[in-house]
Amino acid sequence: MSETSPHDAPADRVKWQSFWVCAGVACLTILDLSKVNVGLTSIEESLGGGATELQLIVAGYALAFGLALVPSGRLGDLRSRRNMFLIGLTSFMLASLLCAVAPTIEVLVIGRILQGVAAGIQMPQVLGLIQQLFQGQERGKAFGLFGATIGLSTAFGPTIGGLLIGIGGPENGWRLLFWMNIPLGLIAIWFAWRLLPKHQAHEGGTGNLDVPGIVLLGIATFSLMLPFVLTTGGPTDDPNRWYWLVGFVLAAAAFVWWERRYLRIGKSPVVHFGLLRLASYRNGILIATAYFAAIPAMFLIVTLFLQQGLGLEAVFAGMVSIPFALASAATSWIGGRLVNRHGRKIVVLGVALAGIGIAATLPISAYASEAWLPWLMAAVLTIAGAGGGFVISPNQTLTLQDVPVTQGGVAGSVAQVGQRVGTAIGVAVASSTFFATLYAGQGLNDSTEVYREAFGRGTTIIVALLVIALVLSLLDLRKRKTPTA
Known part of the structure; x- marks a missing residue:
């Protein structure tokens, strides 16, 4: 069945119901990137573990997420996005169960990695299905609502996490962070089975799966992300971890050679490099990578600063992000409606406001009193949230606007890989700077001042990443304004 024919398109009501199933599951997936942050202190008290294990709980999820994205997106494009969606959702629910009952920190780390793999299976299907269901300006509206959902889930994650820890207690309340995925996952499976389209258009040809290409891309992604995932800022960091970047260069070169050869012999590679010749797609990936290097890292060090530095309870530390969430949701919806008219200007405005x-x-972190600091921080994060909403959904729309629908899953996957690589690098650099400052300040009488300095250094890294995103956005805007011969 063709997904673009008016005769076999799903009814409008069912189409939007399917959209909300996809958005809801994406929300569940992204929540686990942010809500676990407020549980780290509780996890450390309950199961032990050091900075490396805590880093793996956060960044290991992003690493596994990134590894699974492209092969899963390709399988969804070639076979069935609906089936891959159900496989990913079921796996995510089972991995959450393993995390919830984990008896040791090692089991929890394994569960988080499996969660990341499952999230990487289902997220490309979400993006591919939205492209499949909507066309033209309606797609911009859909991505606007999708961006609002992602913005809410990212920013409300710490608040939800804090509430659950408050309900379950400081020792084992963190387990509720994972238990909540079980009933929500069961509900989502039922609706997905009933509502998601069973048929989709496929690209011409044999629809082969490029296994060597997938393996080489996986090795390259793993080698790039791993040294950053293992970076904690502590004295036990192994300097030899950076040799993995040599493996990244070799695997990436082999991947490019293989994909070009595979295309020359008439087969369909896992990544069509022709997509990267689309300026809207290539520039959108670069902007999103820099942006997502900054924002998850910001949520992490804000939470650590408020909980460990100021001694706030998890629920109150999480509530500081509520204004960010509300502002982000509002501007994501507005941005999705304006992007077709104003294009990249919306993204430039958003990145500037976020920065x-x-x-x-x-x-604020340097000079405000402890009583006023959380309130002032919540106020200025409202500005950042308003900017974030103008980035996520408009950039998503612009990134995928010229991509053929038959390649929607893998195109969205490559874009998501950029986001996950950005997240791993940003979290590693900002958090390791934060922790390195704490290690250097051990033994000083005023620990709060040390935390203030650590937050300031980590946040400076985050602002620098947003400056990079702004420069990329301005360059893309200038290129669009420049007339071609």
């Missing part, structure tokens, strides 16, 4: 809001936390 201004996060930069404003620097003087």
Whole structure:
């Protein structure tokens, strides 16, 4: 069945019901990137473990997520996005169960990695299905609502995590972070089975699966992300971890050679490099990578600063992100409706606002009193949230606007790989800077001042990443304004 024919398109009501199933599951997936942050202190008290294990709980999820994205997106494009969606969702629910009952920190780390793999299976199907269900301006509206959902789940994650820890207690309340995925996953499976389209258009040809290409891309992604995942800022960091970047260069070169050869012999590679010749797609990936290197890292060090540095309870530390969430949801919806008219200008405005809001936390963290600091931080993060909403959904729409629907899953996967690589690098650099400052300040009388300095240094890294995203956005805007011969 063709997904673009008006005769066999799903009814409008069912189409939007399917969209909300996809958005809801994406929300569940992204929540696990942010809500676990507030549980790290509780996990450390309950199961033990050091900075490396805690880093793996956060960044290991992103690493596994990134590894699974492209092969899963390709399988969804070639076979069935609906079936891959159900496989990923079921696996995510089972991995959450393993995390919830984990008796040791090692089992929890394994469960988180399996969660990341499952999330990487289902997320490409979400993006591919949205492209399949909507066309033209309606797609911009859909991505606007999708961006609002992602913005809410990212920013409300710490609040939800804090509430659950408050309900379950400081020792084992973190387990509720994973238990909540079980009933929600069962409900989502039932609706997905009933509503998601059973048929889709496929690209011409044999629809072969490029296994060597998938393996080489997986090795390259793993080798790039791993040294950053293992970076904690502590004295036990092994400097030899950076040799993995040599493996990344070799695997990436082999991947490019193989994909070009595979295309020359008439087969369909896992990544069509022709997609990267689309300026809208290539530039959108670069902007999203820099942006997602900054924002998850910001949520992590804000949470660590408020909980460990100021001694706030998890629920109150999480609530600081609520204004960010509300502002982000509102501007994501607005941005999705305006993007077809204003294009990349919306993204430039969004990145600038996000940078201004996060930069404003620097003087607050340095000089505000402990009583006023969380309130002031919540206020300026409202500005950052408003900017974030103007980035996520408009950039998603612009990134995929010229991509053929038959390649929607793998195109969305490659874009998501950029986001996950960005997240792993950003979290590693910002958090290791944060922890390195704490290690250097051990033994000083005023520990709060050390935490203030650590937050300031980590946030400076985050602002620099947003400056990179802004420069990329401005360059893309200038290129679009420049007339071609």
